Amino acid sequence: RKEVEQDPGPFNVPEGATVAFNCTYSNSASQSFFWYRQDCRKEPKLLMSVYSSGNEDGRFTAQLNRASQYISLLIRDSKLSDSATYLCVVASYFGNEKLTFGTGTRLTIIP
Amino acid sequence: NAGVMQNPRHLVRRRGQEARLRCSPMKGHSHVYWYRQLPEEGLKFMVYLQKENIIDESGMPKERFSAEFPKEGPSILRIQQVVRGDSAAYFCASSPDRGKEQYFGPGTRLTVT
Secondary structure, rough: OOEEEEOOOOOEEEEHHHOOEEEEOOOOOOOEEEEEHHHHHHEEEEEEOOOOOOEOOOEEEEEOOOOOOOEEEEEEOHHHOOOOOEEEEEEEOOOOOEEEEOOOOEEEEEE | OOOEEEEEEEEEEEOOOOEEEEEEEEEEEEEEEEEEEEOOOOEEEEEEEEOOOOEEEEOOOOOOOOOOOOOOOOOOEEEEEOOHHHEEEEEEEEEEEOHHHHHHOOEEEEEEE
């Protein structure tokens, strides 16, 4: 079983729609959780950290369910510029700082 | 504040040659991480370094690969006697402290012919 599992997509969504991504992780000792986005052949860029209480940044909302080991990302009012691959990332800190990446979910926003 | 810098951006090597990849962390960051992304795959952790110390090298292949982060100068990922399977994008990330968010450089795309 992969440490971080994501639906690879692709998700093809019309502009203005709402889209949701899910991710599950296997290591219950994971301490920190993130969503990164990666444009084609570019570096991953931090989109947002994910907290147990849930957090929102503009059109983006992230949720964490530790009991189910489940992370989600919601994008509202999607824009053409949101087209990218979205990477679910977990880390076990305090001695193990490495990030473990999912393989990503590809999103294409259609005009 | 300049971001993480990596050079070269593209590197072509013939089988058996050596590849040296450089990473300069963001200003004020003393923690460096190297990741590898094979074609159509996710990023995989290779090694975590602080100045002059290797903290975690659990993701490094046992042979041909080494990394350093000297007191002065960039972090270097060195691959000796490259093989075709080493062709990948190598990303470096830095953070200001343990447990803080990591910021990635633009990567070095290594092609082994």
